[in-house]
Amino acid sequence: QVQLVESGGGLVQAGGSLRLSCVFSGRLFATNAMAWYRQAPGKQRELVARIYSSDGSTNYASPVKGRFTISRDNVKNTLYLLMNSLKPEDDGVYYCNVRQGPSDYWGQGTQVTVSS
Numbered sequence: 001q002v003q004l005v006e007s008g009g010g011l012v013q014a015g016g017s018l019r020l021s022c023v024f025s026g027r028l029f030a031t032n033a034m035a036w037y038r039q040a041p042g043k044q045r046e047l048v049a050r051i052y053s054s055d056g057s058t059n060y061a062s063p064v065k066g067r068f069t070i071s072r073d074n075v076k077n078t079l080y081l082l083m084n085s086l087k088p089e090d091d092g093v094y095y096c097n098v099r100q101g102p103s104d105y106w107g108q109g110t111q112v113t114v115s116s
Contacts, residue, residue, distance in 0.1 A: 001027060001105075002025070002028060002098050002100070003026045004023070004024050005108070006021065006022045006095070007022075007110060009094060009112045010111075010112070010113070011113045011115065012113070013086075014087055015085060017082070017085075018112060019082045019083070020080065020094055022034075022081075023077060024079060029101070030053065031100075032052075032053050032098055032099060033053070033098070033099045034050070034070075034072060034099075035050035035070075035097045035098075036048040036070060036096060037094070037095045038092040038093065038094045038112070039093050039095070040089075040091055040092040048061055048094070049064065049068055049070035051071065051079070058070055063089070067084050067086075068082065068083050068084070069081070069082040069084075081094065083112070086114045088116045091112060092111075092112060093109040093112075095108075
């Protein structure tokens with residue numbers, strides 16, 4: 001089992017920045033992928049960014065490329081999402097995710113609200 005706890009969400013003005021954190025614990029395999037997803041009201045959950053433990057490579061959804069940065073600190077057991085130049089369309093609940101083999105683990109989510 002893997003436990004994930006997000007924090008760092010809040011209310012920010014358009015153009016501002018936030019950094020989300022996800023502390024992870026439990027039985028983590030050497031090879032996994034960690035990601036941030038978001039879900040806006042009335043919409044499906046969508047992938048924002050992913051990072052692979054094997055080589056540290058990352059990929060981003062097109063709407064956030066160049067504005068968001070995903071990273072992980074294995075000493076602190078924390079996954080981060082730095083969000084710059086926030087837009088109202090970035091609103092939503094942001095979820096931390098770990099994928100190991102066939103299993104997906106999720107945190108409880110943290111709300112991000114961007115005012116225009």
